[in-house]
Amino acid sequence: xxxxxxxxxFGIVAGLxxxxxxxxxxxxxxxxxxxxxxxxxxxxxxRKDPFKIAKxxxxxxxxxxxxxxxLSIYQNTFVQHAxxxxxxxxxxxxxxxxxxxLGTVIFTTLxxxxxxxxxxxxxxxxxxxxxxxxxxxxxxxxxxxxxxxAQIIFALIFVILGLGLNIVVGYAGLLDLGYAAFFAIGAYTxxxxxxxxxxxxxxxxxxxxxAAVMAALWGFMLGAPTLPLRGDYLAIVTLGFGEIVPVLFxxxxxxxxxxxxxxxxxxxxxxxxxxxxxxQDFDLTLGEKGISPIGRPSLPLIGEFQSSxxxxxxxxxxxxILLSVFIIRRLRDSRLGRAWxxxxxxxxxxxxxxxxxxxTKLAAFALGATFSGFAGxxxxxxxxxxxxxxFDFSASIIILCVVILGGIGNINGVxxxxxxxxxxxxxxxxALKDFLASLLTHTILPSISDPVVQLAVKxxxxxILYRFLLFGLxxxxxxxxxxxxxxxxxxxxxxxxxxxxxxxxxxAETPMNNKAKKG
Numbered sequence: 001x002x003x004x005x006x007x008x009x010f011g012i013v014a015g016l017x018x019x020x021x022x023x024x025x026x027x028x029x030x031x032x033x034x035x036x037x038x039x040x041x042x043x044x045x046x047r048k049d050p051f052k053i054a055k056x057x058x059x060x061x062x063x064x065x066x067x068x069x070x071l072s073i074y075q076n077t078f079v080q081h082a083x084x085x086x087x088x089x090x091x092x093x094x095x096x097x098x099x100x101x102l103g104t105v106i107f108t109t110l111x112x113x114x115x116x117x118x119x120x121x122x123x124x125x126x127x128x129x130x131x132x133x134x135x136x137x138x139x140x141x142x143x144x145x146x147x148x149x150a151q152i153i154f155a156l157i158f159v160i161l162g163l164g165l166n167i168v169v170g171y172a173g174l175l176d177l178g179y180a181a182f183f184a185i186g187a188y189t190x191x192x193x194x195x196x197x198x199x200x201x202x203x204x205x206x207x208x209x210x211a212a213v214m215a216a217l218w219g220f221m222l223g224a225p226t227l228p229l230r231g232d233y234l235a236i237v238t239l240g241f242g243e244i245v246p247v248l249f250x251x252x253x254x255x256x257x258x259x260x261x262x263x264x265x266x267x268x269x270x271x272x273x274x275x276x277x278x279x280q281d282f283d284l285t286l287g288e289k290g291i292s293p294i295g296r297p298s299l300p301l302i303g304e305f306q307s308s309x310x311x312x313x314x315x316x317x318x319x320x321i322l323l324s325v326f327i328i329r330r331l332r333d334s335r336l337g338r339a340w341x342x343x344x345x346x347x348x349x350x351x352x353x354x355x356x357x358x359x360t361k362l363a364a365f366a367l368g369a370t371f372s373g374f375a376g377x378x379x380x381x382x383x384x385x386x387x388x389x390x391f392d393f394s395a396s397i398i399i400l401c402v403v404i405l406g407g408i409g410n411i412n413g414v415x416x417x418x419x420x421x422x423x424x425x426x427x428x429x430x431a432l433k434d435f436l437a438s439l440l441t442h443t444i445l446p447s448i449s450d451p452v453v454q455l456a457v458k459x460x461x462x463x464i465l466y467r468f469l470l471f472g473l474x475x476x477x478x479x480x481x482x483x484x485x486x487x488x489x490x491x492x493x494x495x496x497x498x499x500x501x502x503x504x505x506x507x508a509e510t511p512m513n514n515k516a517k518k519g
Contacts (some may be wrong), residue, residue: 007060010037010068011104015071019079020431023088023096024144026072030065030100031107035133036379037064038111039126044071050116054109061108065101072097083438134318136309148427149310153382155422156317157375162402162414163324164371169400170362170409170489171337175235178222178242180395182369184388185218186376188249188285191386194295197286204297204381209372212373219369223362229349242396250388252284285388292385305381305476313382320378325411331367332411340364394468398425399472405478407485408492416486421474425467432463 014033018026041060045053073093080087090097111129114122138149161183168176189211193202202210258264259276266273285291295318298304305312331337341359342350348511351357380386398421406417440461448454463470478485484493 003057004058004063006041007037007064007108011064011067012071014064014104015068015075018068018072019075020428020435021146022075022080022085023092023146024396025096025146026068026393027096027099027103028140028144028146028148030068031103031133033064033068034061034107035111035130036105037104038108041108042112042115045112045115048116050113053116054113056285057109057112058105061105064102064108068104069101072100078206082442083435084442085438087258138314142311149314152419152423153310153313153317154426155419156314156321157379157382158399158402158422159373159415159418160317160321160324160378161372161399162406162418163321163328163411164368164416165399166403166409166411167328167331167340167368167371168364169403170414171332171340171344172361172362172368173340174361175231175238175394176365176368176396177235177239177400178245178396179238179368179372179399180391180393181242181245182219182247182372183376183379183395183399184245184391185369186373187380187386187391188291188376189214189373190281190377190380191291191294192284194381195291195293196295197291197293199296204295204377207295208374208377210380211377212370215373215376216366216370219365219367220362222369223365226365227358227361239393239396242393246388246391247284248263249285249391250287252285255282255284256280290385291380292389294380294384294386296381296384301466307382308383317378320374321415325415328371328411336360336363398471401475405475405485409486409489410485410487410492413485413487413489420486421471424470429463429467429470436461436463 010033014029015056017029021029037060038057041057042053045056076087076093087093096507114125116122117125137152141147141149161179164182165176165179168174168179188209190204192198193200193207193210195201222238222241227236229237256277257279259278262273263275263277296305303314305316339350339355340363343351343354343357343360347357350360402415402418402421404417405421406415407413437458440458445454445458448457482488
């Protein structure tokens, strides 16, 4: 019964999403719903014959797919008229709903059935299937003319940022409220070194590594003075750092660098000499105007990446995410990763066991900041410009929300959290805004005679204005219902739900225990 309720819920939510996009969206949404439903429900089933699991899941998948199709047909038949748009052609409606239904049923039963295989086989086939979907997505998006790829790229940027912050918050247990500062450092490093504004145009493939190193260096510099601090005091210091950096970039518009000995020291002793000036009134960051344009990557067979072709950018950021996940997994399972987790659990006990808290914390700040350098370099090149207002305090909070919502300390959870949170912000809220505007224009607004009231209703029926309210409500609900996150770390789940998580299972999922087994 619980599984069937989940299928009904998934079907209703997915069907309502088709109201926002229409057309071929039912095919893509149905397939994605099947993936989420199959992976979510399959992980909670007992391991048995794969065909038996698939057969048991089939009714739930059929119900979810049926609800999706019914709501999609209702959207195309009635809702499109209500918002003043033409219904999709009959061939799109038939084939789109058929693909959406089959995608829901096939992916749900297939992914749930894979849970009946041995654990390593299950993981292998799931990774193969997800890889196929990731590769196929931008081409399907282009074929269906949904144009989601550009917004998904922004979500993936925050996935990288979340992965970096997860090292600091999830592994080392250090609360960082100024992580967007490292994002800004990576972006501005790219802008300064690859923009024709400054006469320096270093190749992007070199600049991205320089940006990562610069972000790591500043992470080290932030970590050094915060070593004695913990908890709230550490959060205040990182918050201050996050506020300082955007203001610094905003005001570096009149930089003068003089040689101190000839300009200041000798004149103090009334020794007259010519002052040596290295830089005079140099506009380093262009203030509020920002740095634009910024050099973009290029490849021999593809040429320079263009905004009109988001597919190349999509695969580039996927490659950066894969590299980041590989490095972070190796770090997590290494001696340093175990030291981070020991510091997180009890710093005093870790120090007594021979772990150097100074080096361990500095490594967490530096390596966590490194990945924000990658994200900043990609972001600057992707939008071909960089502006200080992007890196305000809200950006740091959103990145932290990505980690908390997905699951602190869990790489897969951070990836899912970033995709869920940022697609809601970049994709669904704008679509909801357009939907409500069209609905009001053809229903309520014509019946309002007072133009002032009409304008007030139109302006306030904009969900983007309430994005932080919606984020806040989401976090409140998550903390009340599922405080461990969407895909929690085993240890966090065991701490929050001691009666539900057997100790043996939790220990089996820790990196230290895996090392012991291999040994």
